[in-house]
Structure formats: C-alpha cells, structure tokens
Amino acid sequence: xxxxxxxxxxxxxxxxxxxxxxxxxxxxxxxxxxxxxxxxxxxxxxxxxxxxxxxxxxxxxxxxxxxxxxxxxxxxxxxxxxxxxxxxxxxxxxxxxxxxxxxxxxxxxxxxxxxxxxxxxxxxxxxxxxxxxxxxxxxxxxxxxxxxxxxxxxxxxxxxxxxxxxxxxxxxxxxxxx
Amino acid sequence: xxxxxxxxxxxxxxxxxxxxxxxxxxxxxxxxxxxxxxxxxxxxxxxxxxxxxxxxxxxxxxxxxxxxxxxxxxxxxxxxxxxxxxxxxxxxxxxxxxxxxxxxxxxxxxxxxxxxxxxxxxxxxxxxxxxxxxxxxxxxxxxxxxxxxxxxxxxxxxxxxxxxxxxxxxxxxxxxxxxxxxxxxxxxxxxxxxxxxxxxxxxxxxxxxxxxxxxxxxxxxxxxxxxxxxxxxxxxxxxxxxxxxxxxxxxxxxxxxxxxxxxxxxxxxxxxxxxxxxxxxxxxxxxxxxxxxxxxxxxxxxxxxxxxxxxxxxxxxxxxxxxxxxxxxxxxxxxxxxxxxxxxxxxxxxxxxxxxxxxxxxxxxxxxxxxxxxxxxxxxxxxxxxxxxxxxxxxxxxxxxxxxxxxxxxxxxxxxxxxxxxxxxxxxxxxxxxxxxxxxxxxxxxxxxxxxxxxxxxxxxxxxxxxxxxxxxxxxxxxxxxxxxxxxxxxxxxxxxxxxxxxxxxxxxxxxxxxxxxxxxxxxxxxxxxxxxxxxxxxxxxxxxxxxxxxxxxxxxxxxxxxxxxxxxxxxxxxxxxxxxxxxxxxxxxxxxxxxxxxxxxxxxxxxxxxxxxxxxxxxxxxxxxxxxxxxxxxxxxxxxxxxxxxxxxxxxxxxxxxxxxxxxxxxxxxxxxxxxxxxxxxxxxxxxxxxxxxxxxxxxxxxxxxxxxxxxxxxxxxxxxxxxxxxxxxxxxxxxx
Numbered sequence: 001x002x003x004x005x006x007x008x009x010x011x012x013x014x015x016x017x018x019x020x021x022x023x024x025x026x027x028x029x030x031x032x033x034x035x036x037x038x039x040x041x042x043x044x045x046x047x048x049x050x051x052x053x054x055x056x057x058x059x060x061x062x063x064x065x066x067x068x069x070x071x072x073x074x075x076x077x078x079x080x081x082x083x084x085x086x087x088x089x090x091x092x093x094x095x096x097x098x099x100x101x102x103x104x105x106x107x108x109x110x111x112x113x114x115x116x117x118x119x120x121x122x123x124x125x126x127x128x129x130x131x132x133x134x135x136x137x138x139x140x141x142x143x144x145x146x147x148x149x150x151x152x153x154x155x156x157x158x159x160x161x162x163x164x165x166x167x168x169x170x171x172x173x174x175x176x177x178x
Numbered sequence: 179x180x181x182x183x184x185x186x187x188x189x190x191x192x193x194x195x196x197x198x199x200x201x202x203x204x205x206x207x208x209x210x211x212x213x214x215x216x217x218x219x220x221x222x223x224x225x226x227x228x229x230x231x232x233x234x235x236x237x238x239x240x241x242x243x244x245x246x247x248x249x250x251x252x253x254x255x256x257x258x259x260x261x262x263x264x265x266x267x268x269x270x271x272x273x274x275x276x277x278x279x280x281x282x283x284x285x286x287x288x289x290x291x292x293x294x295x296x297x298x299x300x301x302x303x304x305x306x307x308x309x310x311x312x313x314x315x316x317x318x319x320x321x322x323x324x325x326x327x328x329x330x331x332x333x334x335x336x337x338x339x340x341x342x343x344x345x346x347x348x349x350x351x352x353x354x355x356x357x358x359x360x361x362x363x364x365x366x367x368x369x370x371x372x373x374x375x376x377x378x379x380x381x382x383x384x385x386x387x388x389x390x391x392x393x394x395x396x397x398x399x400x401x402x403x404x405x406x407x408x409x410x411x412x413x414x415x416x417x418x419x420x421x422x423x424x425x426x427x428x429x430x431x432x433x434x435x436x437x438x439x440x441x442x443x444x445x446x447x448x449x450x451x452x453x454x455x456x457x458x459x460x461x462x463x464x465x466x467x468x469x470x471x472x473x474x475x476x477x478x479x480x481x482x483x484x485x486x487x488x489x490x491x492x493x494x495x496x497x498x499x500x501x502x503x504x505x506x507x508x509x510x511x512x513x514x515x516x517x518x519x520x521x522x523x524x525x526x527x528x529x530x531x532x533x534x535x536x537x538x539x540x541x542x543x544x545x546x547x548x549x550x551x552x553x554x555x556x557x558x559x560x561x562x563x564x565x566x567x568x569x570x571x572x573x574x575x576x577x578x579x580x581x582x583x584x585x586x587x588x589x590x591x592x593x594x595x596x597x598x599x600x601x602x603x604x605x606x607x608x609x610x611x612x613x614x615x616x617x618x619x620x621x622x623x624x625x626x627x628x629x630x631x632x633x634x635x636x637x638x639x640x641x642x643x644x645x646x647x648x649x650x651x652x653x654x655x656x657x658x659x660x661x662x663x664x665x666x667x668x669x670x671x672x673x674x675x676x677x678x679x680x681x682x683x684x685x686x687x688x689x690x691x692x693x694x695x696x697x698x699x700x701x702x703x704x705x706x707x708x709x710x711x712x713x714x715x716x717x718x719x720x721x722x723x724x725x726x727x728x729x730x731x732x733x734x735x736x737x738x739x740x741x742x743x744x745x746x747x748x749x750x751x752x753x754x755x756x757x758x759x760x761x762x763x764x765x766x767x768x769x770x771x772x773x774x775x776x777x778x779x780x781x782x783x784x785x786x787x788x789x790x791x792x793x794x795x796x797x798x799x800x801x802x803x804x805x806x807x808x809x810x811x812x813x814x815x816x817x818x819x820x821x822x823x824x825x826x827x828x829x830x831x832x833x834x835x836x837x838x839x840x841x842x843x844x845x846x847x848x849x850x851x852x853x854x855x856x857x858x859x860x861x862x863x864x865x866x867x868x869x870x871x872x873x874x875x876x877x878x879x880x881x882x883x884x885x886x887x888x889x890x891x892x893x894x895x896x897x898x899x900x901x902x903x904x905x906x907x908x909x910x911x912x913x914x915x916x
Contacts, residue, residue, distance in 0.1 A: 020497045020508065020509065020510065021509065021779075021782050022511075022782055022783060024775035024776055024777045024810075024812065025775065025776045025777075025785055025786050026772055026773070026774060026775065026776070027770035027771070027772070027774050027776065027786065027789045027790075028786040028789060028790045029790070030770065030790065030791040031790050031791045031792040031870070031871070031874065032791075033791075034862070034863045034866045034867050034870060048719070048887075048890075050719060050720045050721070050722075050887070051719055051721070051891075054721065055721065066720070066721070066722055069887065070720065070887065
C-alpha cells in the first residue's frame with residue numbers, strides 16, 4: 001500500500017512537471033496600421049543578398065534561395081543591376097567567399113568584373129576565404145538614372161559532383177559605393 | 179570604481195570567511211585531516227557554507243555590504259572562539275628540497291602572472307557580461323531578482339554568490355581574485371593529496387605544475403569565470419572520497435554529499451560529482467561487505483539538499499527546474515526549446531569543429547576555435563594510462579573519466595579544466611619513473627606556457643594571458659582608462675550608462691560588458707523575448723522573414739465554435755509560423771472579439787503574435803515541424819466561418835497545413851482541402867512597423883554595431899526606422915527609438 005501511494009505521488013509530480021502550459025489567451029491589443037515610410041529608399045546602389053530588394057537586382061546566375069546569414073550561391077556568370085543617380089566617383093564593391101572545400105577542387109580562381117559589358121578588372125584569387133574587392137569605375141562605363149549591369153565571370157567554376165551544376169562563389173553583398 | 183585596497187580587502191575577507199567556516203565544518207564533522215591539508219581542504223566546505231549563507235541573505239533581500247560584514251565578523255569570531263583555526267597534529271610527509279625548489283620557482287612565476295591579471299580590471303568575455311553582470315544586479319536590488327530576459331541568470335550561481343560577497347566590498351576585481359584564490363590553492367591541494375597517498379615527489383610536483391602552468395587554467399582562474407573553482411571543488415571531493423575509503427567515517431559522508439551537491443550549485447556540468455560519489459561509496463561498501471543503503475541515502479540526501487535551492491528557484495520563477503536547459507521537457511515562456519537545440523549544437527561543435535578528431539590538436543596547440551589552449555604537453559596525456567598499474571593512478575583516471583563525461587556537451591577548452599588535475603597527476607605518476615625527464619617536461623611546459631613564448635606555437639587569437647598588467651592591477655593606470663583602451667565591451671557599456679535613462683531597456687546583438695552598466699540589456703539570443711525582438715528587427719531587412727505568402731483555406735460555410743490550423747508535415751529542422759491569422763465571415767474578416775480564446779502547441783505563450791494586427795510579428799513553433807502542432811481559436815460562441823486566411827513568411831518550405839473546425843458540440847473535422855497560395859506585397863513601412871513594436875514591447879534603445887546584419891541599413895535609413903543616434907563608440911551606435 002505504501003509503495004502504491006509513493007508511486008501515485010511520484011507519478012503526479014512527474015505529470016505536473018511536464019504540463020505547465022498556460023491558459024488560453026484573449027486577442028491582444030490590436031496594433032494600428034502604419035502609414036507609408038516617411039522616405040522610401042528609391043535607389044539602392046549597394047545590396048546585401050538578404051535585402052528585400054535583392055531579387056529585383058538579380059539578372060542572372062544568382063540562386064533565388066537565401067542561405068545561412070543571408071548569402072546566395074552564384075553560378076559561373078552572375079549578373080546584377082543597379083540604378084545610379086549619376087556617374088561620378090562611384091566604386092564597384094563586392095563581398096564574397098570562395099569556400100575552402102570547393103577551392104581544393106578548383107585551385108586558384110580568376111574573376112573578371114564587367115560593368116555594362118566593359119571589363120573593369122580581372123583578379124586571380126589564390127586563397128579561399130572571405131574576400132572583398134573594390135575599384136573605382138570610370139564615369140564612361142556608367143549610365144546615370146538607368147540600370148547599370150554588373151557581371152562577373154568565374155574561371156574555373158566549381159562543378160557540383162551530384163548535379164554537375166557550375167557554381168561560382170558565395171555572394172554576400174555587391175553594388176556601387178562612394 | 180574600487181582602488182587596490184578595497185579590492186584586496188574584498189577578496190581577502192571572502193577567502194578568510196571561507197576558510198573560517200570551512201575549518202568549523204571540518205571540525206564539526208570530525209574529518210581526520212593532517213597538518214598541511216586542513217587549510218587547503220577547508221576552502222571547499224567553507225565556500226559551500228558561505229555561498230549558502232549569501233543565498234539565504236539574497237532570498238530575504240539582505241544582500242548588503244553591512245550584512246556581509248556582520249556575517250564575516252561572526253564567522254571569524256566563532257571560528258576563533260572555538261579554536262577551529264588551530265593546526266592539527268600530524269603533518270604530512272615532506273618532499274625533498276630540490277622538488278620543493280622547482281615547485282616554488284614555477285609556482286611563483288605563474289602566480290605573479292595570474293595575480294596581477296586577476297587584480298587588473300575585469301574584462302573577460304563571460305566574467306564582465308553575465309557572471310558579474312547578474313550579481314551586480316542582485317546587489318543593486320539587495321537580493322535575488324527574477325530575470326526573464328537572460329537565460330544565464332537561470333544557471334546555478336553558487337560560485338557567483340561567493341563573488342558577490344567580494345564584489346560588495348571590492349567590485350569586479352575582488353571577485354576575480356576570489357577565483358584566483360581557488361586557482362592558487364589547487365596545486366597545494368594536489369600536493370597534499372599526493373603526499374598523503376604516497377605519490378613520489380616527482381609525481382606530485384609534476385602533476386601540480388602541469389596543471390598550474392596550463393594556459394587555459396591560468397586565463398580562466400585569473401578572471402571572473404568559474405571553471406577553475408569548480409575543478410578545485412571536484413578535486414576536493416575526490417580527495418575526501420579517497421580519505422573515506424581509508425577511514426570510513428560517517429561525518430565524511432555528510433561532507434562529501436554536501437560538497438557533491440554544491441558542485442551542481444557551482445556549475446551544472448559538475449552534476450556528475452553526486453552520482454560519482456554515490457556509486458563509488460556503494461561500490462567500496464559492497465567490496466568490504468558493509469551496508470550500502472545507509473551511506474548511499476545519506477550522501478544522496480545531502481547532495482540533494484544543496485541542489486534543491488537552485489532547482490526550486492528555477493521551478494518557481496522560470497517554470498523549469500533545469501532552466502535554461504531541457505525546455506522541451508519543461509516548456510516555459512522564457513527559453514524557446516528550438517533555440518536551446520540550436521544552442522546545444524553550437525556548443526557541441528564550437529566554431530565548426532564537427533570532426534572530434536580535430537579536438538586534441540585544437541585544444542592542445544592551436545587554441546583559436548575552442549577558445550583556449552592547454553599546452554602541447556597535453557598531447558602526451560595518453561601516457562597517463564600507464565598510471566593504471568597503481569591503485570591511486572586508477573582512482574585518478576576513474577575521476578578523470580567521470581569528469582570528462584559532460585565535455586561533449588561543450589567542447590570549449592575550458593570545459594576540460596575539471597578533468598585536468600586528475601590527468602596531470604596521473605601523467606606525473608608516469609613521468610616520475612623517468613628520473614630527470616620529469617623536471618625537464620615540467621620546465622618545458624612552463625616555459626612554453628609563458629606568454630612571450632606562447633606566440634611561437636599557439637594560434638594568434640587563442641584566448642590566453644599575454645602579460646602581467648601590473649600598473650592596471652595596482653590602479654596606477656586608472657581602471658576607466660585601461661578598460662576604455664582594452665575592452666570594446668566596456669566602452670559600449672559606459673556609453674549605455676551615460677545615454678540611457680534608468681529602467682530603460684536596450685536591445686543588442688553583441689553583448690556589452692553588462693557588469694559595468696546598471697541598465698537592462700536584452701542580448702538577442704539570451705531569452706525568448708529577446709529572440710522575438712531581434713528576429714523582428716532582422717525581418718525588416720530579410721525578405722524571407724516578411725509575410726509575403728498568403729494561404730487561403732476555402733470550405734463550405736459552417737457554424738463553428740472553434741477553428742484550428744494543424745500541421746501535418748514533419749521536418750527535422752524547419753519551424754513554421756503564422757504572421758496574421760484571419761477568419762473570414764459573410765461580411766469579411768471577423769473582428770477579434772475579447773471573448774475569443776487563443777491557443778497554440780507548441781509555444782503556447784506567443785500565440786497572440788499571430789493576432790496582433792502587426793504583420794511583422796509572428797507566432798513561431800520554435801520547435802521542428804511535426805504533425806499535430808496547431809494554433810486554435812475558440813470564438814466563445816458559434817460563428818459562421820467562410821474561410822481562413824493565413825499571412826505567412828516564405829521561410830517555411832516544409833510546412834503543410836490544414837484547417838479543422840468544431841461546432842458547439844461534436845468532433846473536430848477537416849474543413850476543405852489544400853489552401854490556395856498567393857503572393858502578398860511586403861508590408862509598407864516595415865521599418866516603422868518594427869520600431870513601433872519595439873516601443874510597444876517596452877524597448878526604447880537599440881545598440882547596433884556596424885558589423886551587425888542590420889547595422890548598415892540602420893545607419894543609412896534612420897528616418898525610415900524612426901530612430902535617432904544618441905551616441906557612438908567605436909563600431910557601435912546607440913539609437914533611441916522614437
């Protein structure tokens with residue numbers, strides 16, 4: 001009898017331990033609607049791949065899925081577009097990564113940067129890791145008020161063993177800065 | 179800011195009270211100790227006593243310097259009056275002169291390094307944030323405070339309460355010096371053990387010095403971390419168990435039980451001390467044909483008595499006796515079970531160290547990924563197995579193995595510290611047979627662990643002491659000046675203290691040195707409330723976290739008392755969420771009436787986020803998707819429902835939902851079929867929606883670094899966010915939310 005009572009008490013305590021769910025809640029205070037932003041950002045010249053505007057800036061060869069902390073895989077010829085208000089004193093800048101495991105397969109990677117089809121630079125990367133590139137862009141390369149296309153060519157790309165997809169690099173941010 | 183005198187006074191008084199109380203306890207239990215070991219072993223029952231007394235004072239809001247001073251005076255007076263401070267009779271055997279000289283040379287050199295680092299202004303990552311931040315808050319409130327926005331405040335705080343006693347007189351550095359006292363005493367405890375149990379001098383001295391000169395041990399023990407204090411206590415428990423094996427006194431069992439329970443009170447991962455003690459005592463009793471039940475029950479009861487205050491506090495305040503862990507067993511509104519899962523995975527694979535074969539080299543030599551380094555000599559730790567041929571070697575290695583058990587749950591180098599005293603002594607027993615090799619190994623280890631030489635072999639960013647900051651320790655260089663130069667976290671904490679009014683809350687993604695500000699800091703990951711707010715802010719700049727997907731569940735109109743959305747899929751990782759839950763009637767959306775009752779499983783506490791009319795807030799499962807999870811509305815009366823519309827975020831690829839309804843009576847039944855999916859434009863003015871919600875939740879300030887995900891956007895669009903910069907310090911900006 002004593003052991004049964006002990007078991008009952010122990011079982012009751014255990015059951016209590018795991019059922020501390022609250023009572024149902026009433027609806028909360030309703031938040032009033034907010035009017036439009038006071039100053040919408042009309043022109044974005046530099047974008048992180050997690051930004052809501054990023055899909056609109058992607059032209060080709062950048063994957064639609066945002067991964068991890070907000071980066072996207074590119075394929076061999078990623079292309080983005082940006083509106084610039086003018087053509088003076090802009091620098092093209094990009095933050096990206098060459099992952100170590102892929103680099104083991106590809107070896108050194110050469111990336112050619114094109115602005116509106118004109119070659120801005122060709123850079124050979126001999127080590128993997130997080131990388132940053134920036135370079136002033138001649139005004140003659142750019143178009144004021146319209147879209148400016150930025151394209152990178154990755155040589156060699158990394159070829160995924162499973163589906164033979166050609167992947168370029170991990171893109172974090174890119175665009176034009178002063 | 180405390181000067182050198184209050185710092186030394188605070189630390190010395192704390193150690194003196196611990197020793198006095200410890201000697202009283204040892205006397206009361208008639209523990210058969212010899213001269214030379216009684217003082218070293220007195221530290222631990224004394225620490226347990228003092229910590230428990232400070233707990234009691236904090237529980238009744240008497241955590242004040244004068245109350246601590248009275249406690250100190252009484253403890254010292256009683257100990258003196260009872261003759262507890264007298265020396266015992268029989269001394270331990272002495273070691274030879276050459277070994278004593280070697281010990282004192284190495285010990286003195288490293289004590290110089292450790293002491294001045296401990297006395298220098300405290301700026302260790304965990305010490306200056308939560309270890310001291312929480313007790314500083316307790317002291318301001320004169321006792322315990324229920325802190326629901328910092329999960330580290332839910333950990334057992336037996337060590338921190340000792341620091342609190344010292345902090346009351348000498349602030350941060352006094353607390354760090356108390357930890358240093360444990361560090362400096364442990365080699366002597368190890369030597370006493372070695373002398374009592376007949377280990378040769380080469381073994382005792384080598385073992386003690388291998389441990390003491392270990393870089394991560396020095397770094398940890400010279401700051402307001404707690405790992406070395408825990409290791410010292412575990413060694414003392416082992417030591418007392420070995421004495422019990424020889425002497426079999428009942429008083430020892432009580433003491434061992436209390437200390438084993440206190441080990442849990444000092445740090446959760448030291449919980450293994452209690453089962454270790456109980457099983458060892460049961461085994462040894464059985465081997466001698468003695469009764470098992472009585473000693474086992476006695477030790478278990480004493481251990482439980484020391485654990486109980488922390489279990490009860492957490493159960494009463496946080497709904498989970500083991501908070502911040504095991505939240506799936508004990509669901510509560512303060513720590514998300516899903517967060518805990520991710521957090522544990524992070525601790526188990528620090529900085530991407532997923533291949534466990536990398537750990538030896540990382541913790542012994544490199545030291546960057548696992549936050550500290552033991553020293554290359556510990557690559558030879560395997561030789562300790564040769565000590566299995568000695569009885570004490572087997573006991574040491576058994577204890578080493580037991581205290582290694584929690585290590586896989588956090589593979590940081592400092593989580594090996596509790597294991598090191600045992601393995602160091604076992605290594606010492608082995609190298610003792612190699613004649614001259616023993617001192618050579620010790621000297622090589624000591625030289626390699628001396629800061630200027632460490633740069634030769636360890637990683638550049640390995641957590642370690644780099645010099646003895648004597649001027650800063652003695653406050654010849656003012657504390658503020660030193661910390662402003664050396665600690666970015668301190669500079670940010672002072673900015674917050676200057677610019678943020680008392681009682682205001684600050685949301686941060688990178689923790690500042692909380693111990694140096696009295697304002698409430700909400701670190702993004704440290705509680706459910708903080709998780710939700712930080713996700714909300716990130717959502718403003720993360721397209722996949724905005725409600726741009728609408729699911730419409732159409733079905734034949736029906737009078738329903740209750741309706742619920744039920745998950746039907748399963749996924750090991752993904753969560754699901756609802757940003758806004760709309761119920762449509764004949765004339766459009768049914769207004770959310772006060773009599774409605776909302777429920778969710780899991781994460782019941784946050785169901786209102788799906789019904790608050792703010793599209794940027796969302797109820798999330800915070801557990802991987804599995805069938806049967808639901809969000810439910812009870813209308814309080816029958817309502818004719820035409821459809822259910824969910825605004826959701828696109829980041830829940832695996833979720834599969836259906837809607838069920840229930841009339842006034844009758845069973846739940848599925849309504850309609852698959853939902854129609856459509857796209858929604860992102861909400862207008864998302865930044866404003868976010869900051870307005872922050873204010874709604876009582877958060878007035880954001881402290882954002884340039885490198886935080888949201889940093890650049892906040893800097894460029896302050897007007898759209900509705901925030902103003904009120905201060906800057908380095909890469910950090912403090913924003914006031916308008």
